[in-house]
Amino acid sequence: MFVRRGPGLVGMAARTAVVAGTATAVSGKVARKQQSKYAEQDAEHVQQQAAAPAQGGGEPDYVAELQQLAKLKEQGIITEEEFEAKKKQALGI
Structure with missing residues (x-):
């Protein structure tokens, strides 16, 4: 079986x-x-x-910072004097 x-x-x-x-x-x-x-x-x-x-x-990006400041000036958010002061500050002048 x-x-x-x-x-x-x-x-x-x-x-x-x-x-x-x-x-x-x-x-x-x-x-x-x-x-x-x-x-x-x-x-x-x-x-x-x-x-x-x-x-x-x-190194900071001076061009971008200056472009941003210019836009703020064009929009009337900052004055010409403030723009010049910030530009000198950004460039270290």
Whole structure:
């Protein structure tokens, strides 16, 4: 008489397929999570690098400051005298 001891060849193949499929799904989820995490870190790094020259470039941006003062003068927010005083202050004269 023949006695079967395990799930057989087809059962083992099915179990292997389920285990492999589960492992693939889990590893795919982990990979997507890591990619998302690294993408966020890259974006933060890019923002920090873009902000670094604007913050601590050492030398002030005289042109931008003078343009801003000129706009304020044109809008009537500051007077001609205030504009000249701020311009001299910005240029260190």
